[in-house]
Amino acid sequence: MTECPFCDGQGIVCKARIVKLNLTIYICDECDTIWLDRKDIKETNCNRFEDFMEQNGLLPLWIELTNIQREC
Ligand SMILES: [Zn+2]
Numbered sequence: 711m712t713e714c715p716f717c718d719g720q721g722i723v724c725k726a727r728i729v730k731l732n733l734t735i736y737i738c739d740e741c742d743t744i745w746l747d748r749k750d751i752k753e754t755n756c757n758r759f760e761d762f763m764e765q766n767g768l769l770p771l772w773i774e775l776t777n778i779q780r781e782c
Contacts, residue, residue: 711780714738715753723751726775731766737775 714721721740725748728735736745742759745751760770768774 712736712751714740714743715751716741716743716756722780725777725779725781727777728766728768728774729776730768730774735762735775739780742770 712723713719714723717738717740721738721743723736723738723745726735726737727733733746736748736751737743737759743756744759744762745756747755763770763774772778
């Protein structure tokens with residue numbers, strides 16, 4: 711499992727699919743920080759789930775995510 715760099719071991723980065731965007735993201739289950747690249751889960755290149763979803767015209771809700779996996 712991948713730990714979120716912001717959550718001191720409290721957050722796990724999950725792989726998830728946004729069907730409406732046909733996109734796979736990586737999201738922390740604690741702080742809702744997201745990354746678009748599995749190889750690049752760092753503090754410097756993250757997005758906020760809320761901002762990202764709004765930029766794409768979607769509501770920032772976990773129900774928009776499918777196929778959520780903790781193993782990624
Ligand atoms: Zn986190």
